[in-house]
């Protein structure tokens with residue numbers, strides 16, 4: 109399958125063309141996103157299959173493992189195909205209990221960018237998201253110092269494009285006053301639609317919105333209405349949830365996570381599911 113035949117076509121992040129169907133690599137680390145996977149060869153196979161299917165957008169972070177996911181990406185895919193764009197994020201680290209404490213001091217961000225470059229084997233990072241808030245979600249407050257540090261690193265030539273993650277709408281606006289923002293990566297799916305207004309506003313500006321937990325993350329999406337539509341279409345709820353996101357807005361990019369080649373293939377096919385107006389109206393009610 110070539111890039112252009114992946115469901116949803118392509119989107120441009122700054123000057124980088126990516127497939128709207130991307131891949132989220134977090135699930136490749138061990139349990140709790142800590143340590144190595146039980147099946148390292150299987151993890152490498154998932155990454156290689158994503159690229160073979162035409163995916164040109166992989167989402168990662170050095171916080172996954174920590175470092176494990178980036179090292180797997182490098183082992184599987186380096187030297188990278190020219191069309192492939194790896195999006196990473198900084199602003200959180202890991203503690204020994206598997207927590208995700210913030211790491212947004214300028215020195216921590218600088219170190220994180222350099223570690224991502226080393227672990228991914230790159231001279232320049234295509235896109236770096238500043239992760240804000242905490243594990244409970246976005247938190248209000250200025251991002252000026254942290255985002256300004258990433259803007260400086262961009263000026264220094266270590267980063268091509270910037271985004272924000274786990275951000276409030278106000279923080280997106282504040283970031284845009286400091287440097288161009290090409291994407292916002294927040295929690296959003298069929299059942300959790302806090303960002304509906306933000307998605308529409310970003311679509312008007314041509315800024316990508318990249319939902320994390322598109323399939324519900326650690327608690328798979330469950331809804332009677334979703335199951336009913338899936339049964340009617342003879343499809344899985346996962347397929348319907350991904351196809352719905354592609355229909356929801358043209359600026360939505362998918363980064364579903366999986367540690368399974370079979371699930372990855374299912375998701376590529378599933379995201380291309382055609383949804384009728386009747387299906388969309390029924391699905392629209394779930395998260396409203």
Ligand SMILES: NC(=O)c1ccc[n+]([C@@H]2O[C@H](COP(=O)([O-])OP(=O)(O)OC[C@H]3O[C@@H](n4cnc5c(N)ncnc54)[C@H](OP(=O)(O)O)[C@@H]3O)[C@@H](O)[C@H]2O)c1
Nearest residue numbers: 132133134167273320321322323324325364365366367371
């Ligand atoms: N910015 C942030 O703060 C943040 C936070 C969380 C995640 N992220 C990013 O978002 C990406 C996506 O999130 P996520 O991976 O946590 O959640 P997700 O994509 O919503 O769901 C992943 C889960 O769904 C399962 N799954 C996937 N396809 C399936 C299928 N066809 N059939 C059955 N089960 C299936 C996976 O299990 P299997 O492995 O068994 O397939 C996994 O448990 C991550 O990889 C990461 O890059 C960002």
